[in-house]
Amino acid sequence: MAQPQAQSERRTNWTNLLFFTLTPLASLILAPLYVYYNGLSWGLVTFFLVCFAISNLSITCGYHRYFSHRSYEVHPFIRWLYVFFGSGAFQGSVLQWSTDHRRHHREVDTDNDPYSINKGFWYAHLGWILLTEDPRHTHLRCHDLEKDKFIVWQHKHYPWIATFVGFFLPGLVAWAIGLGFWAGVIFGGALRIVVSNHSTFFINSACHYIGRQPYTDTNTARDSFIMAILTFGEGYHNFHHMFQADYRNGVRWYHWDPTKWWIGTLSFLGLASKLKRVxxxxxxxxxxxxxxxxxxxxxxxxxxxxxxxxxxxxxxxxxxxxxxxxxxxxxxxxxxxxxxxxxxxxxxxxxxxxxxxxxxxxxxxxxxxxxxxxxxxxxx
Ligand SMILES: [Zn+2]
Ligand SMILES: [Zn+2]
Known part of the structure; x- marks a missing residue:
C-alpha cells in the first residue's frame, strides 16, 4: 500500500498564481483607464452588477447549495445555467469545487480541510488555490457527480468553457447592447471575476473568523450579517456548518440571503422542488x-x-x-x-x-x- 505523501510536496500552481495575479492587476489598470477615456454610464454599472449577480448565484445556488449539498432539486435547464455560468466564475469545475467543499465540511479545521482557517486567514482565502492539490487527496472525487456525463464533460473542457463564458460572452453581450466589446471584457469579465471570486473566498476565510457562533462551537464557522451581505447570504456560516443540508443559510425570513430567495423564487415558479429544511x-x-x-x-x-x-x-x-x-x-x-x-x-x-x-x-x-x-x- 502506498504511503501518503507529505503535504510539503505541494508545489506552486503557476496557472492559478498567474491568473489570480493578472486578473486583479488588469482590472486595476484597465477599468480606471476605460472610465477615464469613456466615462462611467449607468448602463455599464448595471451590466457589471448583473454579471456579478449571475456569476455569484451560479456558485452559491448552483455549485454550493445544489451540487455540493443537494439541498434541493432543480429543473435541468437551471442546472445547465448553473454549470454554464458557474464555469465563467473561474472557480474550477463543479466536480473539483464540490470535492473540495464536501471535504471542507467533513474535515473542517483539520489538516485535511482543503482551506482550513487554522493554516491562516490568507491561506484559507486564496493561498490554498495557489498550490497544487494535496497528493493525499487527488484520488478523491464526488462519486455521484462523476456519474453525471454533463458534469464530467464540464470538468474535461473547463478551461475553454470558462474562457468563453468568463470573458468572451460578456464582451459579446456588451457589444450587442452598445456598450462595446472591451467594456464587456473588462467590467463583465476581469473586474467581475475578481470581485466575485473574493466574495466566495470570504466564505472560506472571514466566515470562519468574523461573527458569532449561535448553533455550534465544535468548528470555527461563524454567523455574520456583514459577511452575508458580502457573500450573497453565505455569511450565516455557523448555521450552515451545523445544518449543511438546509437550502437556507439565513434561516429567519429577514436574514440577508439572496441565494435562499433565488431558490425560493425558482420553487414558486415550479423550477425547483424538494427544498430541504431543518x-x-x-x-x-x-x-x-x-x-x-x-x-x-x-x-x-x-x-x-x-x-x-x-x-x-x-x-x-x-x-x-x-x-x-x-x-x-x-x-x-x-x-x-x-x-x-x-x-x-x-x-x-x-x-x-x-x-x-x-x-x-x-x-x-x-x-x-x-x-x-x-x-x-x-x-x-
Ligand atoms: Zn466553512
Ligand atoms: Zn457548504
Whole structure:
C-alpha cells in the first residue's frame, strides 16, 4: 500500500498564481483607464452588477447549495445555467469545487480541510488555490457527480468553457447592447471575476473568523450579517456548518440571503422542488445548547439551566404536537365540509337535470303538437 505523501510536496500552481495575479492587476489598470477615456454610464454599472449577480448565484445556488449539498432539486435547464455560468466564475469545475467543499465540511479545521482557517486567514482565502492539490487527496472525487456525463464533460473542457463564458460572452453581450466589446471584457469579465471570486473566498476565510457562533462551537464557522451581505447570504456560516443540508443559510425570513430567495423564487415558479429544511425544533435545540454552554461558562447553575432548557424543549414539542393535531383536524373538517358541499351540489344538479329532461320532453311535445295543428297559410 502506498504511503501518503507529505503535504510539503505541494508545489506552486503557476496557472492559478498567474491568473489570480493578472486578473486583479488588469482590472486595476484597465477599468480606471476605460472610465477615464469613456466615462462611467449607468448602463455599464448595471451590466457589471448583473454579471456579478449571475456569476455569484451560479456558485452559491448552483455549485454550493445544489451540487455540493443537494439541498434541493432543480429543473435541468437551471442546472445547465448553473454549470454554464458557474464555469465563467473561474472557480474550477463543479466536480473539483464540490470535492473540495464536501471535504471542507467533513474535515473542517483539520489538516485535511482543503482551506482550513487554522493554516491562516490568507491561506484559507486564496493561498490554498495557489498550490497544487494535496497528493493525499487527488484520488478523491464526488462519486455521484462523476456519474453525471454533463458534469464530467464540464470538468474535461473547463478551461475553454470558462474562457468563453468568463470573458468572451460578456464582451459579446456588451457589444450587442452598445456598450462595446472591451467594456464587456473588462467590467463583465476581469473586474467581475475578481470581485466575485473574493466574495466566495470570504466564505472560506472571514466566515470562519468574523461573527458569532449561535448553533455550534465544535468548528470555527461563524454567523455574520456583514459577511452575508458580502457573500450573497453565505455569511450565516455557523448555521450552515451545523445544518449543511438546509437550502437556507439565513434561516429567519429577514436574514440577508439572496441565494435562499433565488431558490425560493425558482420553487414558486415550479423550477425547483424538494427544498430541504431543518425542523424548527432541531434549530432551537442547537441554539439552546449553545446558550446553555455560555450561561454555564458565565457561572449559572448547570442543573437549573439544564432543567430550564428541558422545559423549553418539552413545551415546544407539546405546542408542535398540538399544532399538528389541529392542522390534521382542520384538513379533515375541510374535507368533510367539501364532501357535503359536493353532495349538496350533486343532488341539486341531479334535480336540475331531471327537470331539464322533463322541460325538454314538454317542449318537444309542444313542438310536435304545434306541427300537427299547424295549418298552412294560403297565398292569395
Ligand atoms: Zn466553512
Ligand atoms: Zn457548504
Amino acid at each position: 425542523s424548527k425544533e432541531d434549530i432551537l435545540k442547537a441554539k439552546l445548547q449553545m446558550e446553555e454552554k455560555l450561561l454555564v461558562a458565565k457561572g449559572a447553575s448547570i442543573e437549573y439551566v439544564a432543567s430550564l432548557r428541558q422545559k423549553v424543549v418539552e413545551a415546544q414539542a407539546r405546542a408542535r404536537a398540538l399544532h399538528e393535531e389541529l392542522k390534521r383536524m382542520k384538513s379533515q373538517m375541510e374535507a368533510s365540509i367539501q364532501g357535503s358541499a359536493a353532495a349538496v351540489k350533486f343532488a341539486q344538479i341531479k334535480r336540475d337535470s331531471r327537470q331539464a329532461t322533463e322541460d325538454f320532453r314538454n317542449a318537444y311535445a309542444q313542438w310536435l303538437a304545434y306541427q300537427r295543428a299547424f295549418q298552412p297559410v294560403r297565398v292569395r
